Amino acid sequence: MNTAPAARAMIAGWFSFPGCNATAGDILAAQVLAGWISEAGLACDIARAEPFEPLLDWKAVDPQQYTHLFFVCGPFRDRPMSHELLERFDHCQKVGVNLSMIERLADFNPFDLLYERDSERTTRPDLVFASDPARVPVAALLLVHKQKEYGDRGLHKQTHQLIHQTLAGRNIACVPVDTVLENNATGLHTIQQINTVIARADLVITTRMHGLVMALHNGVPAVAIDAIQGGAKVLAQARSVQWPIVTTADDLTADWINQSIDRCLKAEIRQQVALSQIRAREALESLRQEMIDAITRPSVGISQ
Structure with missing residues (x-):
């Protein structure tokens, strides 16, 4: 049957x-x-x-x-x-x-x-x-062009390959952001547009020095990677404001990238961002005053 x-x-x-x-x-x-x-x-x-x-x-x-x-x-x-x-x-x-x-x-x-x-x-x-409007974190991705001035110390290709490979395994929405104003590769034509995209991200992943600076300035935590062997201006800038999530191409691993992303997505990292902002403002105020004093102080040998 x-x-x-x-x-x-x-x-x-x-x-x-x-x-x-x-x-x-x-x-x-x-x-x-x-x-x-x-x-x-x-x-x-x-x-x-x-x-x-x-x-x-x-x-x-x-x-x-x-x-x-x-x-x-x-x-x-x-x-x-x-x-x-x-x-x-x-x-x-x-x-x-x-x-x-x-x-x-x-x-x-x-x-x-x-x-x-x-x-x-x-x-x-x-x-x-x-449908369920499920969302994931947004990462602004700011990668620097090859910097010829550093010669053989530049490890841009392998650094960026590892970043892309690692991000491919994460459920994160990555938005490329170009900070070059002339012929911008990501369709952003003003400083305000670039700042706005960065500010609305949950985190920034960057090999650009100004990617790190603009992220912290906008209150956004950054995974900062210096693509120059031994470190150069990205590492120096992170140290100047004591930003802890930074490494160089020599020490970069997928595990470090993943752990740094996780760290940037925790609420407590925002306090560290605020502290770096304060350090930057205080240092720049001191620099402003020092420079003004220097250029307005009568110089020896100049007649009055």
């Missing part, structure tokens, strides 16, 4: 096909839909192609174990790849969700149930509005 399979849904979308440029919005919509389906008491799987994890190839599974096929998010029109998917799961109830239907529904609607995002008959809010 044959028994009907237990209700189980396959969720597909453009993230189920390699090379379809699936977006964060597509993935978020699929997560929302999976939650709704689970609430309805249906087990569900999400078909994912590389680079999305965990991989599940809809062409490799047994389609007979599924009773429902959902296609979620994005523009949807009559095209060969979607035909193949629909034909493979032809026995399933086919449900379209959060789709922009490109063609008139009278001409093309392969779904048994359609809850479109927009078509000629209706519009609905995108499913991403129902």
Whole structure:
């Protein structure tokens, strides 16, 4: 005696096909839909192609174990790849969700149930509005160009490679910031724009001396790395304000970068930032007064 399979849904979308440029919005919509389906008491799987994890190839599974096929998010029109998917799961109830239907529904609607995002008959809010707006720390990344004046002491290439490799393993949003005002590589054209991006970051990771200075000046903790063998101006500047999170290219390791990032994300580091700001202001006030005194003091040998 044959028994009907237990209700189980396959969720597909453009993230189920390699090379379809699936977006964060597509993935978020699929997560929302999976939650709704689970609430309805249906087990569900999400078909994912590389680079999305965990991989599940809809062409490799047994389609007979599924009773429902959902296609979620994005523009949807009559095209060969979607035909193949629909034909493979032809026995399933086919449900379209959060789709922009490109063609008139009278001409093309392969779904048994359609809850479109927009078509000629209706519009609905995108499913991403129902997603969890999870966030991660933001790191402003300020990396210096190769400094030829330091000759063979410059270890910029290997330093920056290690920074990028380490950050690739962290769930941190890295925003490159260029401080060069002429032909800025990151589209920032004024000092105010650069300062604003730095100030809104949770931390700064930098091999630039002014990356360290602008971070601390804006109240943002910095992972300061001197790319010059033995240290140069980045290390000297950190020492001038007693900023503790600094190292040189010679001693740089992935562990040190990770530990320094973790340290910068702790609340107590803000007190150290404030102390460095105070030291800088006090030293510069002393310098200002010393310089003013020097240039206004009558010099020996100059007639009055």
